[in-house]
Amino acid sequence: MAERYSRQERFAPIGKEGQALLAEKHVLIVGAGALGSANAEMLARAGIGRITIIDRDYIEWSNLARQQLYTEEDAASSRAKAKAAEARLKAINSTINVEGIAEEFDPENAELLLKDVDILIDGTDNFNTRFIINDAACKYKIPWIYGGCVKSDGISLSILPGQTPCLQCLIDQLPQDIETCETAGIIGPAVQVTAAYQTAECLKFLTGHSMSTHLVSFDVWGRQYSSIDVVKLKDPHCASCSDDAQFPYLKKEKGIRTAVLCGRNTVQVRPGRKENVNLERLAQRIEPFAGEARVNEVLLRFHMEEKRFVVFKDGRTLIHGVEDVQEAKKLYHRYVEA
Amino acid sequence: MNIQLNGRSIDLPDNVTTVLELLDSYDIKKKISVVEHNKEIIRRFDYEKAKLADGDKIEIVHFVGGG
The missing domain is CATH 3.30.310.10 (TATA-Binding Protein)
Known part of the structure; x- marks a missing residue:
């Protein structure tokens, strides 16, 4: 069993010390679709001590082309993604703690879910949930790593509340008419590259290294790559991450x-x-x-x-x-x- | 005019002279983007004023929502 992480420990920036740190950490993954699956599998194999994964959806046949944790049997029985992900991650690494929660991440459960969490990974497919994540992460000072992908494009940004710009600093309104995987399509390689950036940043943070302040984006089909240092875009009056933040997306709605x-x-x-x-x-x-x-x-x-x-x-x-x-x-x- | 767009050499048509026109020519004017012009980030309300010159280096990142 000591062999298990030997190659990762051989990687100088992690080492045995870094590996020992990973075993003590707790990562929350919001969303168990394509990005959530890819991040979760890498993090489970890397030996993160505790992984919680929350998802509101169930598995359909159209998920199987890119959502790597799931099987035909899961699609046939409409299994909840969180539960199927939990079972698969436990089979991949039985030495870590994994919990799958078949619920929506929302303003009501955000505080409880972020308790004792070291970092949050974005595996969602929509900006509504991302802005709730952003507000909750800012409020409870939990770093999070945004990831998005559609067609052959992907994007990622690491957010360290209070120190680097948050999603609200960069996007001051909820994007409308945005392309989704259902309307514009998506290929697996775009998922894998996006998740690779997210997981790499996550491993850096958990082993005591600084995360990047660059917004990275790429087109894996067209072979384009771009990276912009956005640290100057931190808004001192931001509604989500400044000293007088209102956390607009954490306001609880009433009724249906x-x-x-x-x-x-x-x-x-x-x-x-x-x-x-x-x-x-x-x-x-x-x-x-x-x-x-x-x-x-x-x-x-x-x-x-x-x-x-x-x-x-x-x-x-x-x-x-x-x-x-x-x-x-x-x-x-x-x-x-x- | 020739510029470096996301690391690639691009010849621009004569009617593209500002960052706004550049975004429009790629049909991403309405998308939420971060634009860097010769290593300086340009604010959205300045896109129209930002004049392009031969040899400029432009980086454009637009947000995507899927996952």
Whole structure:
């Protein structure tokens, strides 16, 4: 077993001392899609002592071309990504602690999730969640590493709250009409290079080295690369990372909340407060009307009115086949909440 | 006019004379970007004023959201 990390220890900037540090660290990965999977696998193999990975989604066939932790069996059974990732990471490295959480990262659970965390890795696919991550990381002074990829392009930036510019310093408004992996496509190599930059920065930070202040971007197909030192863009009046920060994205909303998952013809509906839904009982209730009601460890899926419903234990529901928020709310009230 | 864009030599058409026009010519004017002009970062509201000259070095990074 002592052999396990020998090549990584031979790498001078890490050494045996660095390896010992890695074993004591806790990394939180938000999102277990393509970037989350790639980062998680590298970090588990590298011997990070504790990895927590949170994801709100379940595995579909369209994920398998690039989300490296998952198998055909996972897609066939609509397994929650967080749970499948946990099992796979434990199989890769049984000597570390791994926990998968099948929930959404949101202002309600952010504080608890960031407790005892050394660094956060961005494995999300949307800017809504990234701005929540950014505010939470700034508030609790946890470094985080932004990563994004689409088509053959990727980008990454390390953020050290209070010292380097945060996402809000660089982007003062939520980007609109942005290309997503569903609308513009994505290839595996773009994921791997982006995750490689993220994991390398993470290993640097955890072994006591300084992270880069450069925003790096590339096109792995067109062979373009660019790197800009953004340290001067730190905004002294930033709403998220300055001394008088307001943390605008941590404000908790009340009542039912909805989110349109862009490019997926899907609306997510969340109850005002998290509650433990008895999925078996709900399945029995809708079984007479619904097509194929199936329950697994964390979710129930069924068909109704030509829509596909996926209900998680905490009441959060994905409704596929609908883009209108009002219609989604109606369907939610009718079949899930009743 | 010839510039270095993300490390590559590019010949610009005559109607591209500012950073804003350069972004527009690559259809990324509306995207959120960070632009460096001869090692100085240009603020978004200065894109129109930033005149390009032969031999300039430009780096453009635009944010992407997928993952």
